[in-house]
Amino acid sequence: MRSSRHSSDELRPRPTARDDDGSASLEFITVGLVLLVPIVYLVVALAEVQAAVLAAGGAAAQAAKLYARADDDATGRDRVEDSLALALDDFGLDRSQSSVTLDCAPAGLPCGQRGGAVTVTVDILVVLPLMPEILGVQAAVPVTGAVTAPISRFDDRFSEAE
Amino acid sequence: MPGRRRHLDVGEEDGSTMLLTIGFAVVALAVVLVGSAATSLYVEHKRLLDLADRLAATAAESFSIDDVTIQPDGTFRPVLDDDSVRSSARDDLITGGASALTGVEIVAARTPDGRSAEVSLASDWRPPMLTLFVPQGLRIEATASARSVFW
Numbered sequence: 001m002r003s004s005r006h007s008s009d010e011l012r013p014r015p016t017a018r019d020d021d022g023s024a025s026l027e028f029i030t031v032g033l034v035l036l037v038p039i040v041y042l043v044v045a046l047a048e049v050q051a052a053v054l055a056a057g058g059a060a061a062q063a064a065k066l067y068a069r070a071d072d073d074a075t076g077r078d079r080v081e082d083s084l085a086l087a088l089d090d091f092g093l094d095r096s097q098s099s100v101t102l103d104c105a106p107a108g109l110p111c112g113q114r115g116g117a118v119t120v121t122v123d124i125l126v127v128l129p130l131m132p133e134i135l136g137v138q139a140a141v142p143v144t145g146a147v148t149a150p151i152s153r154f155d156d157r158f159s160e161a162e
Numbered sequence: 163m164p165g166r167r168r169h170l171d172v173g174e175e176d177g178s179t180m181l182l183t184i185g186f187a188v189v190a191l192a193v194v195l196v197g198s199a200a201t202s203l204y205v206e207h208k209r210l211l212d213l214a215d216r217l218a219a220t221a222a223e224s225f226s227i228d229d230v231t232i233q234p235d236g237t238f239r240p241v242l243d244d245d246s247v248r249s250s251a252r253d254d255l256i257t258g259g260a261s262a263l264t265g266v267e268i269v270a271a272r273t274p275d276g277r278s279a280e281v282s283l284a285s286d287w288r289p290p291m292l293t294l295f296v297p298q299g300l301r302i303e304a305t306a307s308a309r310s311v312f313w
Contacts, residue, residue: 028179035187043194050201057205061212117216147212150220150254154312 041130049126049141051091056122056145059087059100064120064149067102072157073111077102080120087122098124115153121146199289206287207302213266214283214306217251221271221279222308224250230312238312242273251281269303278309 062083070076084100103119104111111118124143131139224247225240233239251271269282282305289299 025179028183031180031183032186035183036190039187039190039194042191046194046198050198053201053205057208057212061208148216150216150223153223 045128048129049143052093052124052126052141052143053145055087055091055093056098056124056143057147058090058145059084060120060122060145060147062087063100063122064118064147067111067118067120068149068151070112070157076112076118084122088124093124097127098122110158112151112155112157114151114155114158116151117148118151119146119148195291198291202290203287203300203302206285207304210266210283210285210302211304211306213255214281214304215308217254217268217271217283218279218281218306218308220254221247221250221281222310224279225310239277240310240312241276242279243276244272247271247273247279247281250279270305274307278307280305280307 063080066079066083067076070079080100080102084098085095088095088098100123101121102111103121104113105117105119106113109116122145124145126141126143128139128141222242223240225242229241230238231241248268248271251268255266255268265286267284269284271279271281273279282303284301284303287300287302
């Protein structure tokens with residue numbers, strides 16, 4: 001009788017230890033999830049934004065150089081469109097979320113003036129993943145890449161008109 | 163006495179699990195932030211290189227028509243000098259603006275062989291997010307060279 005009471009006293013700490021063990025792993029899972037899910041989301045969102053930044057910068061640089069070397073305006077704009085499509089394709093981005101604008105210097109004259117410059121600006125709207133649409137507005141990050149390329153003093157795209 | 167020790171053990175285990183999880187989260191966050199800082203450094207360097215490219219391309223045409231010589235084989239060859247390359251790069255940097263870059267300066271603008279223009283730029287890069295895991299900033303440099311070709 002006495003020995004059995006003694007053994008039950010000795011056994012008492014074991015169930016509590018087991019209980020604590022269970023709650024510790026539960027805690028690990030909850031805390032781990034609470035911390036891990038935002039980190040994974042951060043990784044995914046940052047990856048999308050970085051892809052857009054790299055695509056915008058690369059497309060703008062290529063497009064500006066190609067336009068500056070093109071024979072005429074139409075060819076230049078075609079090449080700008082091609083380089084944007086290529087860059088977006090490389091990074092798996094959608095053309096509908098991006099836009100490209102050409103700014104020419106000196107202002108007020110047709111693009112491609114001798115000794116002028118062309119600035120290609122590529123804007124990409126990165127829609128954040130898994131974000132619900134609230135009142136028709138998507139959570140998105142605008143990303144811009146702009147590169148200026150000089151047009152040669154000896155450019156002859158307007159020579160026929162002169 | 164054995165019961166007390168066991169109780170202590172349980173307490174230690176409870177604390178270390180939490181600490182491990184938080185430690186893991188901090189390490190993961192550090193990796194993410196350092197990764198994004200590395201991309202930012204790369205992008206900024208690329209921007210500086212694009213700017214240097216542009217300045218070099220303009221400077222490569224900074225010769226005057228009088229300086230163009232006709233080679234024996236019938237091709238034209240312009241002759242550049244350091245002064246015109248330097249002033250062209252400086253003017254272009256001021257008028258063109260350094261848009262998103264901060265503290266851009268011309269390290270060197272010269273012509274190594276009289277035909278091509280070489281422009282070196284330097285700028286300061288700052289990490290976009292927490293500067294806890296990466297240095298306060300770095301100095302980045304980019305060099306580009308360009309040459310005018312006639313045919």
